[in-house]
Amino acid sequence: MVDSSRSAQRAVIQxxxxxxxxxxxxxxxxxxxxxxxxxxxxxxxxxxxxxEAGRVNIKDLPRPGQVHVVTNSTTISVLDELIHQxxxxxxxxxxxxxxxxxxxxxxxxxxxxGYGKICAQWVPRHLSENQKTARMGVCLTQxxxx
Numbered sequence: 001m002v003d004s005s006r007s008a009q010r011a012v013i014q015x016x017x018x019x020x021x022x023x024x025x026x027x028x029x030x031x032x033x034x035x036x037x038x039x040x041x042x043x044x045x046x047x048x049x050x051x052e053a054g055r056v057n058i059k060d061l062p063r064p065g066q067v068h069v070v071t072n073s074t075t076i077s078v079l080d081e082l083i084h085q086x087x088x089x090x091x092x093x094x095x096x097x098x099x100x101x102x103x104x105x106x107x108x109x110x111x112x113x114g115y116g117k118i119c120a121q122w123v124p125r126h127l128s129e130n131q132k133t134a135r136m137g138v139c140l141t142q143x144x145x146x
Contacts, residue, residue: 005084009039013047023048071104076112079105083113087121 016026023045031038039047075098082094091109095102102136109115115122127135 006039007058009034010047013044014051014056014058017048017051071108071112073136076101079108081115081117083109084120087123089122098115 012030013026016029017023021029026048027041027044028040030044078098079094082089082097091102091105094105095107098105109122114125116125117123124131
């Protein structure tokens with residue numbers, strides 16, 4: 001079985017170009033070997049040009065754009081505090097306040113903190129021990145009334 005990963009195919013393009021093969025020849029050979037997983041013709045030509053211009057690295061270069069924010073305990077605790085201060089706060093308001101994306105806010109709220117939104121308020125999905133005890137008390141009181 002042939003390794004069809006991006007870096008493996010780029011390494012093949014780099015090697016074949018160093019051996020003097022043209023991009024069209026490399027494309028034909030790679031299409032025979034990699035079949036459906038083969039790079040598109042234009043991609044092979046583009047990488048051939050990169051290597052012809054002197055590039056030696058087969059990995060992607062860093063791209064400009066928004067830096068990926070890693071979810072950390074500080075962000076989680078600040079977000080939790082914001083929710084405790086205002087149960088009706090929206091993910092958009094939190095995102096603006098903490099300067100992170102709405103997707104990151106959503107992930108922290110639902111996956112890390114375990115909150116869900118009920119009647120426009122953030123509430124924990126799982127009750128704490130105190131909440132369970134209070135709820136049991138209410139249920140027992142209601143049971144004796146009926």
